[in-house]
Amino acid sequence: MTGTTTGPCPGKPIRVLIIDDFPTDRARLARMLQNEGDITSLGQVATGPAAITLVARERPDVIVLGLTTSDGSGQNLIEQVMAHTPTPILVLSTQIENRQSPSAVDALVAGALDVLPVPVRWTPDLEAGLRHTVRQLSRVQTIRHPRGVRARPAGAAPAPSGRNRQTVVALAASTGGPKALATVLAGLGGLVAPVLVVQHLHPDFTGGLYDWMTRVSALPVEIAVHDQVARPGRVYLAPGGLHLRLAAGLRLELASTPATIHQPSANELFHSVAQNAGPAGIGVILTGMGDDGAEGLLEIHRANGQTLGQDEETSAVFGMPRAAYRLGAVSALLPIDLVAAAILRCAARGTA
Incomplete structure (x- = not known):
């Protein structure tokens, strides 16, 4: 089954949820995104079940996800969001040099719409580019990805796979x-x-x-x-x-x-x-x-x-x-x- 979401209404701020394990990175992203007034941060949260719950409750227009580990937790979060609350996801990661990096491909296959490398230093041009990407993603229709549906809580009956x-x-x-x-x-x-x-x-x-x-x-x-x-x-x-x-x-x-x-x-x-x-x-x-x-x-x-x-x-x-x-x-x-x-x-x- 597929599902779609629509972008924000014209004139309304783009509602972004920031998910990152490091509080300082979350705060920096919030400041950069809100710099020109047409993007607003719904909140900031670390990866994990709380993030998935917050996505379902707030229904953001875009998710900005910081991938800071290589343990697969970020990919799992993408799969869960796209299976239950399809939302445009932009992945930022120090592990990504470009869209051809293995981590970038994994994120795209999991359901993310775009990936960007985290620069050594955020310049005004890079910050403007980040906001431009978020604006573009806010207009994209998203589809339900079934991969995350297969995950089950402990003790639950296994899903067909x-x-x-x-x-x-x-x-x-x-x-x-x-x-x-x-x-x-x-x-x-x-x-x-x-x-x-x-x-x-x-x-x-x-x-x-x-x-x-x-x-x-x-x-x-x-x-x-x-x-x-x-x-x-x-x-x-x-x-x-x-x-x-x-x-x-x-x-x-x-x-x-x-x-x-x-x-x-x-x-x-x-x-x-x-x-x-x-x-x-x-x-x-x-x-x-x-x-x-x-x-x-x-x-x-x-x-x-x-x-x-x-x-x-x-x-x-x-x-x-x-x-x-x-x-x-x-x-x-x-x-x-x-x-x-x-x-x-x-x-x-x-x-x-």
Whole structure:
């Protein structure tokens, strides 16, 4: 299930909740944010259950979260907030050099909307940039991320998860896709999961795609065969002109129906992964024209799987990732060279 929140009403101050473990940092952030009068601090609190409770009670327009530890507590807080009270979250951290840092990727995958490094010294320009980012985030609609729903208090019945299922990765791309797929597959060394790939391509060019992916992929690549069992650590390409689906028992299904604009169809693949992998599904939508895959990726998201998309800057055509993002189907938009690392993290943590 997805949910949305709306930004502040025009003319009203942007209500910000500051969450940071250090009182001096919280006070400094409050002063910087309120400097021009259009942003107001609802309060300041340390990370932990009290912060989650305060978010639910105050319903801020934006959360500014200081990540000061590497124990995963910050990511857990992001997941809990986004699961129960979806709110735009800006992460500030001394562990982040830029948006490509591992801690930044983890925060984005958990549900944060943006990340910024904490400078050695806050200059007037940096303070103005912080306020500008908060203003931008206050206008963004947020979606409910189901990952935090899986956490349960001690003694509670365990929630269904993907840990008892085989993780399955589904990749889909169209225009500009072969190059993007080459980048992702080259970075998946050590992945213990089958990888199912849909690339919009004329059947005559399937062989060429297979040859290219075989050369660059860190995992063995083969063209999918109907009714074969998908094995962990292998890549299966959909043949041109046929839909590729995941069936029960990790079996692969090839079909010429339904008749769609694109055969293979990203939606057909993603829908099947949502149905048969559930929370163990990792769906990734890459560069491409149109909106194929958006609805199917949303189904993976609703099934508590993980969903990633290629960002606009590195996409040849941002159509497919944009359509999925606008539906609320994408947990994080990432540069193409960070997608493989994000997939590996999702699979390794058992959060897929």
